[in-house]
Amino acid sequence: MRDKRLIDAYDRIDLDPLSEERILSVLTQAQLPGKEPTAMKTKKVFRAALLAAVICVFCAATVFAISGIIHSTGTYPMAGTGEYTSLNALPEIEKRVGYEITAPRAFSNGYAFGRCTVTGEAAFDENNEVLREYYGVVIAYEKPGAETVTLNLSPVITLPSAGERPAPTLTRSVDGVEVRYSLDHYKLVPPDYEKTAGDLAAEAAGHYYISFGSESIEEHDYEFASFVLNGAEYVIMDTNADGADALFRMAAEVIAAGK
């Protein structure tokens, strides 16, 4: 037996360093005392773990609103997750995820389709038992000189709920669809970070979140616009301080395309 050939064959299978970072970040959070099960998991969004954690927190909150005894949401290992580089794959993705997807090729403010990721997710009860598995979709839109804007989709979950949705900063009706806009401040902190009195007060005031797992303290503002369209929950996430009007316009373009 000539083992060298087999060793070479296995050597070609190797773990991506960025994926390792993401996994280690998730494992770090998983060991934090008092953390809820959702915090153990992050969405795989273009391998940007911290950004992913922010989306996870926001999406979990949106699911709370619709559901009942769902305690948390997070990533879940499922077959068929991965990245697509063309919107031509949308029919195939819709077949896989089981709900309709409306995704413009470009928005009028210049953000254009970059890529699309299908993620595995689940809703968990308070004992961390899976209540429902489902597919999420994250579509990235890019513009020169700007951070990527993502359009995040998940099915509307009708399970009973135990939580309340955070109040939006603004709400508008767009073509008959309620669009909720939030401007939230996120503080990304190392695993051993201890919340200050200022943190606790800001959290109590709302729209202020602490996400554990970064190497150093980073603070960012995130804007979200969320709405339900054709059985799916849409969340537009923007870190470019484009403002509420810009996000409402982007939401309007998705809604117009989906009606």
Add this chain to the structure above:
Amino acid sequence: MADLPTTGGRTVRDVYTQHARMLYRIAYTYMKNSCDSEDALQECFLRYIRSGVSFADPQHEKGWLILTLTNICRDMLRSRARRHDSLEDHAELTAAPPETDRLTAAVLALPDRYKAPLYLFYYEGYSVKEIAGMLHQPVNTVKTRLARARKLLKNEWEEQFDEG
């Protein structure tokens, strides 16, 4: 990144650093794509953290990780089957590792029961007895599976050697 907290006297980072590549390769032979293999690896270590299990020795720990990982992979594959998914329908999701040759493809195509023993024997260099202990299988079962895996790979091997 700060060191991960301690579990059972060793940090999870230590355990991860020691075993992640091995576990990822085993996962890849089951899942055949990087995204699912990464998910399986992550889930394996999450279960390791949650389990709180203590191990008699490093070999016991390694065996536990391999068994847990292969169970996760099988669950994921069953879940895939329940959905009647066909990976062939999703070429972008099933990209083989770069420079995949016919032997790698043949290894990936082996029946699942042969994958972990084959990898542990030929790549990691464990004895049949050690593998039997790790996978909780009789020694003769491991021997049989290795022999059958070799037989299945034989044609591919010979072709490669002829070309080489």
